[in-house]
Each structure stands twice: as C-alpha cells, then as structure tokens.
Amino acid sequence: MLNIKSFTFSPVQENTYLLYNEEKDCCIIDPGCYFPKERDELKTGIEKTGLKPVLLLNTHCHLDHVFGNKFVHDTWGLTLHIHEKEKSLLDFAPMSGEMWQLPFDNYEGPIVYLKEGNSIKIGQDELKILFTPGHSPGSVSFYYEPGGFIIGGDVLFQGSIGRTDLPGASFEVLENSIRTQFYTLPDETVVYSGHGPETTIGEEKSNNPFVKF
Ligand SMILES: [Zn+2]
Ligand SMILES: [Zn+2]
Numbered sequence: 001m002l003n004i005k006s007f008t009f010s011p012v013q014e015n016t017y018l019l020y021n022e023e024k025d026c027c028i029i030d031p032g033c034y035f036p037k038e039r040d041e042l043k044t045g046i047e048k049t050g051l052k053p054v055l056l057l058n059t060h061c062h063l064d065h066v067f068g069n070k071f072v073h074d075t076w077g078l079t080l081h082i083h084e085k086e087k088s089l090l091d092f093a094p095m096s097g098e099m100w101q102l103p104f105d106n107y108e109g110p111i112v113y114l115k116e117g118n119s120i121k122i123g124q125d126e127l128k129i130l131f132t133p134g135h136s137p138g139s140v141s142f143y144y145e146p147g148g149f150i151i152g153g154d155v156l157f158q159g160s161i162g163r164t165d166l167p168g169a170s171f172e173v174l175e176n177s178i179r180t181q182f183y184t185l186p187d188e189t190v191v192y193s194g195h196g197p198e199t200t201i202g203e204e205k206s207n208n209p210f211v212k213f
Contacts, residue, residue, distance in 0.1 A: 002125045002147050004192065005049075007042060010034035011102065012064035015194055016042065017151055018051065019144070021123045026051035028078070029142065029151055030059055030194060031068030034102065039071050055122060057114070058082045059153025060136040061089035062166075063096045065194065069107035081120070083131070084113045085138025089168070114140055127151075130181045134174020135162030141181065149190040156182055156191055158199035161210045178211045 005018045014032030026046065033039045046053060056078035058065055072078055082090065094106045114120065116131030120142075127142040135154045139162075142151040154162035156178055164171040182191070187202030205213035 002122060002144055004147075004149065005045070006192065007033070007038075007045065009038045009042075010064055010067055013195060014064040014067075015192065015196075016068070017192060018046070019122060019127075019151075020051050021125055023123055024049070024051050025054045025123045027055040027057060027122045027127075028053055028072055029057045030065040030153065031056070031072050032064050032066075033068035033071060034104065039068060042068065042071075043075060053078055055120070056080050057120070057142065058086065058090075059141060059151065059194065060139040061086040061093060062136060062154070063093040063100065063102065063104070065153070066090060066093050066107065067102075067104050070105050070109075073107055073109045079110050079112055080107050081112045081114050083116070083138035083140045085133070086136065087111070087138075089136060089138075116140065132177040132181050134170055134172075134177045135164060136166070137168045139177070143185070148186065148188060149192060150182070150185065151192050152182070152194070154194040156199070156204055156208070156211075157193045157196050158203070159208060160196075161208070162194075175211050183211075183213055 002019045007016045009032040017029040020026040053076040097103045119126040130141045132141045132155045189201045
C-alpha cells in the first residue's frame with residue numbers, strides 16, 4: 001500500500017509529492033523545490049523517515065514542476081520519467097525561468113518516456129498512467145486505485161482547473177480530459193493537485209464551476 005506525503009515549494013506554491021511503500025521505496029513526483037532551503041527540506045524529509053527514492057516522475061514540465069529535477073537526479077541518481085509530448089516544455093523551462101525571474105539549472109540526464117495506459121511500479125504497487133492533456137500537451141496523471149487517489153498535476157483543482165491560456169494549452173482538450181479521465185473515477189477518489197488543497201472527484205463533479213458534471 002502506498003502512503004503519500006506532500007511539500008509546497010517555490011514562490012509559485014507548487015505541491016511536490018512523495019509516494020512510498022512499507023519497504024520505504026519512494027517515488028518523487030514534480031519536485032518543485034527551488035531555493036536551497038527547500039531542497040534541504042526535501043532531502044531531510046526523505047532521510048529522516050528513512051525513505052529510499054527509486055523513481056522520479058513529472059506530471060508535466062512547466063517550470064514550477066521541474067525546478068528540482070536536477071537536484072533529485074544529482075542527489076539520488078534518479079532518471080526522469082515524463083510523457084514524450086512534454087519534452088519541448090522541459091527544454092523551454094529554463095527560458096521561462098528567465099522570463100519569470102526564477103532562473104534554474106535544468107535536468108539534463110537521460111529520459112524515460114511514459115506511455116498512457118501503462119502502469120509504473122513502486123515495489124509491488126502500481127500507478128496507472130492516465131493521459132490528461134489540455135493544460136499542457138503531454139500532461140499525465142498517476143492513479144493509484146487501491147489507495148483511491150490520483151496525482152493530477154495541474155488538470156483539476158479544488159473549485160478550479162488548470163490554466164489554458166498558455167502555449168500548447170486548450171480548454172476543450174482539458175475539459176475532455178477531466179470528463180473522460182477524472183469524472184469517470186469513483187466519487188470518493190482523492191485528487192492531489194499541483195497547487196492548493198486536495199479535493200475529491202465527487203466534490204468537483206458537484207461544485208466545479210468550470211467543468212460541470
Ligand atoms: Zn502547469
Ligand atoms: Zn503548476
């Protein structure tokens with residue numbers, strides 16, 4: 001069974017998630033740690049609890065989700081896993097860092113591409129890879145069915161949805177992802193978003209003003 005722990009990092013207030021099993025194998029999703037102090041916090045949080053990082057995933061490659069990729073790679077030797085359609089965003093992230101006055105060193109190690117419909121394993125536990133574009137062209141969400149939760153990146157927030165005014169984004173595509181990939185999950189499924197508090201599928205189906213069920 002996977003447990004979850006979250007951190008909120010950077011001036012953009014991005015949520016970084018750790019998923020870990022009983023053996024303390026740990027997956028790091030969207031390490032948004034920007035400042036040295038935040039990187040220490042992540043490292044200490046992992047070391048204190050005896051977790052062993054084994055997997056690095058990005059839901060998508062906007063700068064706030066990739067700030068810490070290089071740090072995670074340098075510290076624990078992990079290879080980045082993303083959807084192929086996010087590669088150009090990853091390459092562009094340092095430039096957008098300059099634009100936002102948040103310069104950073106990008107990840108430059110090897111990349112493993114995630115395929116929608118496949119699963120990825122942390123020990124015996126499986127995360128289903130759902131293709132959920134719209135906010136970005138190759139956004140993926142990680143659904144852990146036995147635990148009843150999904151790590152959704154910037155697709156669906158409590159009372160809101162991901163921005164669609166960015167290059168490569170589309171409201172129609174995002175709406176379709178939410179309807180077909182999120183609103184079809186059990187109502188009690190907890191959604192852990194890239195920003196803000198967690199929510200549930202049922203709550204968003206009833207209350208979300210942007211994509212009504
Ligand atoms: Zn984003
Ligand atoms: Zn974000």
